[in-house]
Amino acid sequence: MLELDIESADLTNALLSLSESGVVCILDSCGVGHLGSHLLIAGITPTDVREIAGDSADHSLEIFDQSLAEPKLVSFFSISYDLGSELQGTGVESSDPAEPQIFIARFDALIIHDYDTGRTHIAGNEQRAEILQSAAKTEISDRVEKCSARSDISQAEYYTAVEAIREQIRCGDTYQANLTHRITCRLPDATSPQTVFKRLRKRHPAPFAAFFARGNSTVISGSPERFFRSTFGDRRITTSPIKGTRPRGSDPDEDAALRQELLSSGKDRAENTMIVDLLRNDLGRICKFGSVTAEKDLRSRRTSVAVSLGIDGFRTASAAYQAV
Template identity: 35%
Template sequence: MSDDFRRQVVRAAAWVDPVGVAAGLAKAEDGGDGLLALLSDGGPGGRWSHVAVQPDRIQVGPIEDRAAFGALRDPAFAAGTAGLAAYDAGARPATGRRETAWPDLMLARYPAMLTFDHRARAVRAVGRGATVAEAEAAADRALNWLTTARALETPPPPAEGFQAETTAAAYRAAVADVVGRIAAGELFQANVARAWSGRLKPDADPFDVFLRLQRDRAAPFGAYWRIGDRALVSNSPELFLSFDADSRRIEARPIKGTRPRAGDPAADAALAADLLASAKDRAENLMIVDLMRNDLARAAAPGSVQVETLFAVETHPTVHHLVSTVTARARAGVGAADLMEATFPPGSITGAPKHQALKVIAAHEPPRGPWCGSLFLVGEGGSLTASVLIRTASFERAGGVWRYRTLAGAGIVADSDPAAEEAETDVKISAMREALIGA
């Protein structure tokens, strides 16, 4: 197939559950290799879902410092391209090169894709190709995927264990160290994480974890992606960036501030109110809002960066979050690659000042891999939607066995309490833990 998709064909179809379609494709003879499922919860922040398989072009490799996301400027990776940028690639200017198991950047181009509009309850089969005939064939292939949809059954817990890579005491000590660095004037905030790892049972698959998260715990930016012996499962609620190529609008929605959910409605509402009133959480959120304003300004038209929403409470199945919305208008000539280069890695999972926070994080953590990197989709005209890979597990297969790694972090500020920050990571990892090993 040609290096660029000059033709596009769109066919309409009746609504089919995108999770069922993804489940059908995951059970194909190739085991779902190449399967991409970007599945939203259909809520206000998650109108669109996308499912695709059989990419025709894949690129896996390092990010060069001078043009970090230069591959996205290649016409071969335009609309229909999915990408994963590992956190460590963005951190490298501050930390230097550290040995990592995951590549800096993975790109895959999909000639055929299904797009699900949850609001209109409609499906579009999109085919792209160098000729009309190629695009029509791709659209027909995508339409056929709808016939493979399966009735959903929640698989049993797929993992054999859930092992912390460091002790809770070690994490509390790391938090205390960061608080001390903040007191000394080294920085204002840093997001420090804990990691857990293990392996799946011999008959289990990463897609089982994804299905278990989708049941009653779906998020606006749920995702499953498998390329060869690597797979990613994400249940992220956080938008990193969106870019509309027509209007030139950029939007970022950083999350900072968390409270657990409660079973009792009154207690649950009290937790949400406590989050909204918390001076600590509001200060933490505001620092990241200022950081995102600064990052977006690198690619925005002068004077166009603004805070549209500050300190909004969003409620998810296991947590309440404090979320703000920062917008801008992209300068002429700015595209997806420029936006990623200006802002990656996301400010909400690094800290402020970002460069120093990256150094402090590296002093306490081994390389993060995909976690807190970004999974993104390139749309028509170079539009972009990118999530922050929190609530995410990465999987690698060797010798027929899938091993996983997952993390949860907390933003550490001057008045952080180590025990409270440890408890916050427990809340954040709870859905992924249950998806892996059960309640």
């Protein structure tokens, strides 16, 4: 691997600058260091980009598996919520027709920054280093103008939906529901996706942040939660859900008290138990019999007052990413 003489701040500016005119994908731990996340991994100048839309969910996933099978390329991808709903046979109230079911960008090089060592390398096509170095001195602002937000449902409609879920629980039709709604903000002209991401990672650094400039749209994530991690060699798959949060304290003592209150909460422990049972069942569908295990003790986050548990197993030989 070729080592690059570039600091993390300059690297972020360079990547965001390049994303203003091309497809750039960034996975960023923001230096938080949670669950072993200590890297920034990015791809610039993709060899090909594909948006899958309009197909059946199963066919879309077949194409997805084929795209990931190329051994000499690395794929960054996003999968829409609508695709998940179609796979589960559930409806979606607010579908976005412009959102592809699956977006895939494939790269012949990875830019990797290690926050622990402060070193940056490029793996693969080293010619990509010249493109990166040329943009290294570009400064991206983190100034974000205020904007108004609009929900796609009213407060009354939201309360009605909550009552409908409570009735389903009373009837035994469900024990878990994820009630979400879309909030839309129109960004001022002076505010770009690049400035939003830079400010987000500065003010609220998250171990599983992401920035995908996809050409016609941009995905920005500041997630504290690992959805799942899968390794190729031993086919281990791990998920680490977070359930239960408290506000941060104003000082270390208050922080510690809030963390202890959370760890002692029966309600939050019950919520964790519920999600662990659900995910253990999901992993059991694609893992070797008897290989799925769950941690017994709640684990508190260092950078926020939240708790999580880890569940892992070993995928069967036939369980490709389409099955996951």
